[in-house]
Amino acid sequence: MAIDLPEGLSLERVDGALTLVADDGLSMCGDFARELRRLRPANVSRELLVRAARVRGCDHPRALDATAGMGEDSLLLAxxxxxVTLYEHDPVIAALLADALERAAAVPELAPVVARMRLVRGDSVGALRALADADASARPDVVLLDPMFPERRKSASVKKKAQLLQRLERPAQDEDAMLDAAIKARPRKVVIKRPLKGPFLAGAKPAYQIAGKAVRYDVLVPAQL
Structure with a gap:
């Protein structure tokens, strides 16, 4: 499938990985192997996202990541x-993520994790709205939202990644529509990733928060709204 790219960007195969390359030398690819240390059971249980998303009394929880990006958060949940069902509407990012998942499936330590991840290339808001009238068995236990936010982190590596993502000229996300659709899908929780001092998404006050040094997770419980 042909993908239109902004001027100055190209998709190339570099050392076996599909890579977004800019003509100024910046590049980015998905590489879940970098996350192996975080995925160890003793480590992953301490991750802020995992603590925020944890569902009591549910042996086989299901999550819908409405803003998958490069998939790192979904990887932690898996x-x-x-x-985890991952939705990514940007075709370039979806292609990079699909390639990262495919390569990870060939790594023994990652294979059982990515086997629990399913990528959907498309709009998550429409999918969430369709769940509003669905049977309870079809609804996710957790919906994760992580809409784009400028200057969210300050590390050099993330800055480079953010620069490339911004060049894709992704359309602005309608935060109100996204949150409304997530709540009406009636999951047990809506978990929203925000900058530590950033405003509430669409002004919605959470039931509780789990905060770290740079980011926080706002947790909404639709049944209580």
């Missing part, structure tokens, strides 16, 4: 035992 390592913690969630079955």
């Amino acid at each position: 390592a913690a035992g969630f079955s």
